[in-house]
Amino acid sequence: CWKSSSNIKIFENILTNFKIPHGVYRKNAKFNYSYLYGKKYMVINKVLKNVIDTSGAGDGYNSTYISNYLLTSNPLQSLQKASKVGAKIVMKKGAIVNVK
Secondary structure, three states: OOOOOHHHHHHHHHHHHOOOOEEEEEOOOOEEEEEEOOEEEEEEOOOOOOOOOOOOHHHHHHHHHHHHHHHHOOHHHHHHHHHHHHHHHHOOOOOOOOOO
């Protein structure tokens, strides 16, 4: 149910109401958002054709976002890098990719 566009507003309200300073909303394969202290960052992902295996793509995305954010404190850059890693993962069987 979180995938409809109206639910982005619900997510924003949850962050506000519970005073959560930082949240990531992965809407679908096309859009991802990061919220940091009330500011919204968005990345439009390249939609890939011929996806091979989605196993581990979300985990790879999340871990890339978190580790990059901890290193850079830059939510937009973290979204961009996480999207690239997620895209690499879905194009290979087994979720093992070189992320360098």
